[in-house]
Amino acid sequence: MIEGLNPGFILIFGALLIPVTSGVVRSAVTLALPVLALIQLYTLGLGTWGQYEFLGLSIELTRVDALSRVFGTIFCIAAFIGMIFSLHVKDTIQPFVALIYMGSAIGAVFAGDLITLFVFWELTAISSVFLIWASRTERAYKAGMRYLIIQVSSGVILLGGIILYYQDTGSIAFEYLGLTGMATGLILVAFGVKACFPLLHNWMQDAYPEATVTGTVILSAFTTKLAIYALARAYPGTDILIPIGGVMTVFPIFFAVLENDLRRVLAYSLNNQLGFMVIGIGIGTELALNGTAAHAFAHIMYKSLLFMSMGAVLYRTGTIKASELGGLYKSMPITTIFCIIGAMSIAAFPLTGGFVSKAMIQSAAGDGGMIVIWLVMLFASAGVMDHSGIKVPYFTFFAHDSGKRVKEAPLNMLIAMGMAAFVCIFIGVFPDALYVLLPYEPTYHPYTTSHVITSLQLLFFAILAFALLMRYKIYPPELRSTNLDFDWLYRVPLKHLALSIGRLILIVWTWAISVGNDWVQKIIVTTEDIHGDGKVMARTASSGVAVTIIVAILGFVVVFFYR
Amino acid sequence: MSTPDDEKKYWLDNPKNHDKIFYGVLVICVLVAIPDVLSLLNILYHKHNSFEFENIFEFYSLYGLVCYVGLVLIAKKLRTILMRDEDYYD
Numbered sequence: 051m052i053e054g055l056n057p058g059f060i061l062i063f064g065a066l067l068i069p070v071t072s073g074v075v076r077s078a079v080t081l082a083l084p085v086l087a088l089i090q091l092y093t094l095g096l097g098t099w100g101q102y103e104f105l106g107l108s109i110e111l112t113r114v115d116a117l118s119r120v121f122g123t124i125f126c127i128a129a130f131i132g133m134i135f136s137l138h139v140k141d142t143i144q145p146f147v148a149l150i151y152m153g154s155a156i157g158a159v160f161a162g163d164l165i166t167l168f169v170f171w172e173l174t175a176i177s178s179v180f181l182i183w184a185s186r187t188e189r190a191y192k193a194g195m196r197y198l199i200i201q202v203s204s205g206v207i208l209l210g211g212i213i214l215y216y217q218d219t220g221s222i223a224f225e226y227l228g229l230t231g232m233a234t235g236l237i238l239v240a241f242g243v244k245a246c247f248p249l250l251h252n253w254m255q256d257a258y259p260e261a262t263v264t265g266t267v268i269l270s271a272f273t274t275k276l277a278i279y280a281l282a283r284a285y286p287g288t289d290i291l292i293p294i295g296g297v298m299t300v301f302p303i304f305f306a307v308l309e310n311d312l313r314r315v316l317a318y319s320l321n322n323q324l325g326f327m328v329i330g331i332g333i334g335t336e337l338a339l340n341g342t343a344a345h346a347f348a349h350i351m352y353k354s355l356l357f358m359s360m361g362a363v364l365y366r367t368g369t370i371k372a373s374e375l376g377g378l379y380k381s382m383p384i385t386t387i388f389c390i391i392g393a394m395s396i397a398a399f400p401l402t403g404g405f406v407s408k409a410m411i412q413s414a415a416g417d418g419g420m421i422v423i424w425l426v427m428l429f430a431s432a433g434v435m436d437h438s439g440i441k442v443p444y445f446t447f448f449a450h451d452s453g454k455r456v457k458e459a460p461l462n463m464l465i466a467m468g469m470a471a472f473v474c475i476f477i478g479v480f481p482d483a484l485y486v487l488l489p490y491e492p493t494y495h496p497y498t499t500s501h502v503i504t505s506l507q508l509l510f511f512a513i514l515a516f517a518l519l520m521r522y523k524i525y526p527p528e529l530r531s532t533n534l535d536f537d538w539l540y541r542v543p544l545k546h547l548a549l550s551i552g553r554l555i556l557i558v559w560t561w562a563i564s565v566g567n568d569w570v571q572k573i574i575v576t577t578e579d580i581h582g583d584g585k586v587m588a589r590t591a592s593s594g595v596a597v598t599i600i601v602a603i604l605g606f607v608v609v610f611f612y613r
Numbered sequence: 614m615s616t617p618d619d620e621k622k623y624w625l626d627n628p629k630n631h632d633k634i635f636y637g638v639l640v641i642c643v644l645v646a647i648p649d650v651l652s653l654l655n656i657l658y659h660k661h662n663s664f665e666f667e668n669i670f671e672f673y674s675l676y677g678l679v680c681y682v683g684l685v686l687i688a689k690k691l692r693t694i695l696m697r698d699e700d701y702y703d
Contacts, residue, residue, distance in 0.1 A: 308688050308696070421664060433680070451626075504673040507673040508676065510641050510645050510677075511673075512678070513642075515681035526692060530699045533692075533696055534694075534701075
C-alpha cells in the first residue's frame with residue numbers, strides 16, 4: 051500500500067477503471083476497491099501524512115485518528131455491501147459515480163484541514179446527484195436539481211466560513227472549532243445542511259426516495275454521516291446542538307407515521323436517528339461521543355439493510371407505496387426476515403446493533419441530569435418502534451394481501467442484506483467488537499438487567515399499542531398522498547413569489563422599453579420635422595438668389611454706413 | 614407476477630390466527646411487566662436509575678404505550694392539515 055495515501059483516493063481513482071471494464075472484471079473491481087481502502091486504512095495506523103504548504107495554507111491530506119477511523123471503517127464496509135447490492139446494475143454511470151461519491155466521503159473523513167474537507171465535501175454533492183438522476187424520470191430530475199442546489203450551497207457556506215476563519219485565526223486545521231462567532235457559525239450551518247438540521251432537512255426526504263433502487267442505499271450511508279463526523283470533530287459539547295437534535299428526533303416521526311412512500315418513511319426515520327447523534331455531540335462527554343460514533347456505525351448498517359429490503363421490493367414489484375403493498379412475505383420470505391432484523395435493530399431490541407449504541411447517548415443524557423432531552427429521546431424511541439420497527443415491515447410484507455406475487459430478491463441483493471443483517475446482530479451480541487473502535491475508552495455496559503428489562507417494556511408496550519390501534523381500527527390507513535413539509539415553503543409560495551417577481555420585472559422592463567421607444571421616436575420625428583427633406587433647416591437656395599441677397603446687403607451697407 | 618388463486622394457504626391467512634397473535638403480544642407484555650411487580654415486593658430486580666421518576670411503577674411500559682398512542686393520534690390529526698393529493702407538486 052502507498053504510504054500516507056488517503057484511502058478515499060483508492061475509490062476515486064479506482065472509479066476510472068469502471069468505464070474501461072465490463073462484466074466480471076468490473077464487478078471484481080467495484081468489490082475490490084472498498085476492501086483495498088479498508089486495508090490501506092488499517093496498514094496506515096494512526097497518524098498524519100501528506101502535509102503541503104500551498105499558497106501559505108497548511109494542507110494535510112491524510113489524518114487517521116480514532117474518531118476518523120471508526121467512521122472510515124463503517125464507510126468502507128457500507129461501500130462494500132452497497133456495491134454487492136448493485137452488482138446486477140448494467141449501467142456504467144451508476145457504479146462510476148457511486149465509487150467517486152463513496153471515495154470522496156471517505157476522503158473527507160480523513161481530511162486534516164478545512165480546504166481538503168471542502169474539496170471532498172463538494173465532490174460528494176456533485177457525484178451523488180447522478181445517483182438520483184440515474185432514475186431517468188422527470189420527478190427525479192427536478193428533485194435532483196433541488197438536491198444539487200442545496201448541497202452545493204452547503205459547500206459555498208462552508209467555504210465562506212473557512213475564509214472568515216482563516217482571516218480570524220490564520221489556521222485552516224480541521225480541529226475543534228466551537229461556536230465562537232460568524233466564521234464558526236457559518237461552518238456549523240454548512241455542516242447542519244448536510245446533517246439535516248430542522249428546516250434545513252428537506253433535501254433528503256425530497257431526493258433520496260427519487261434515486262434508483264441501488265442509489266438510495268448508497269446515498270443513505272454517507273452524506274449525512276459525514277456531516278455527523280464533521281460535527282463530532284468540530285463542535286463537541288456545543289450546547290445548541292442538544293435542542294436541535296431533540297427537535298430532529300421528534301418532528302420527523304410524525305411525518306413518518308403519515309407518509310405512504312416507504313423509502314420516504316425511511317428517510318424521515320433516518321432524520322430522526324441523526325437527531326440522536328446530534329444530541330450526543332451536543333452533550334459532548336466521552337460517553338456521549340462514543341455513543342454518537344457507535345450509533346453512526348450501527349445506524350449505517352441497519353439503515354442500509356432497511357433501504358436494501360425496500361429497494362428489493364421496489365425492484366421486484368415496481369412500487370414502494372404502502373397503500374399498494376402487503377402480503378409480500380409469501381413471495382419474498384428471505385427479504386422479509388432481513389427487513390425484520392433491520393427493523394428490530396433500529397428499534398433497539400436487545401441483541402441488535404441499535405441496543406448497544408443508542409443507549410450510550412440516552413445514558414449520557416441521564417448522567418448529565420438532562421430530564422427534558424432524556425424524555426424526548428425516550429419518546430422518539432417509542433416513535434422509531436412505530437414507523438421503522440412496525441410500519442415498514444408490516445405494511446410491506448403483512449397487512450392485507452395485495453395479491454402481488456413476485457420472485458424473491460436477486461441473489462446479490464440477498465447476500466448484501468445478509469451481510470448487513472449479520473453485522474447488525476454481531477455487534478448486538480458482541481458489542482465489544484464495536485466498542486474497541488470507539489474514540490474514547492469504552493466504559494459502557496449495555497447488558498444490565500435493568501437496561502434489558504426497561505427496553506423490552508418500552509418496546510413491547512409500544513407493540514401492544516399498535517396491536518390495539520389496529521384491532522380497533524384507529525390506526526390511520528395508508529393513503530396515496532403527499533404530506534406537506536417545510537419544503538412546501540420553497541416549492542409553492544416562494545416559487546410563486548419568484549415567478550411574480552419575475553412577472554413584475556417583465557412588466558417594468560416592458561414599460562421602460564416602451565417609454566424609451568416613445569422618446570426615441572419623438573426625437574426622430576422632431577428631428578425629421580426640422581431637418582427633414584424640404585424642412586426649415588434643410589432648405590437650399592439657388593446661388594443666384596444668394597448672390598442677390600449678398601449684393602443687396604452690401605449695397606445697403608455702402609449706402610447707409612459708408613462715410 | 615402471478616395471481617394468488619389456488620395457491621397454498623398460509624397460517625396468517627386465517628383471521629383466527631390474528632387473534633392468537635394479539636393475545637401472544639398481550640402475554641409477552643405481561644411477562645415483561647412482571648419484574649416491576651416483583652420489585653414492588655423487593656425481589657430480584659434492581660434498577661440503575663438516573664432519575665427519581667424511573668421508579669414509578671411500570672414507568673417504561675406506560676411511557677411506551679402512552680407515547681405511541683399519543684404519537685399516532687396526533688399524527689392522524691395532522692393529516693387533516695398536511696395531506697394533499699399525490700401529485701400535488703407536479
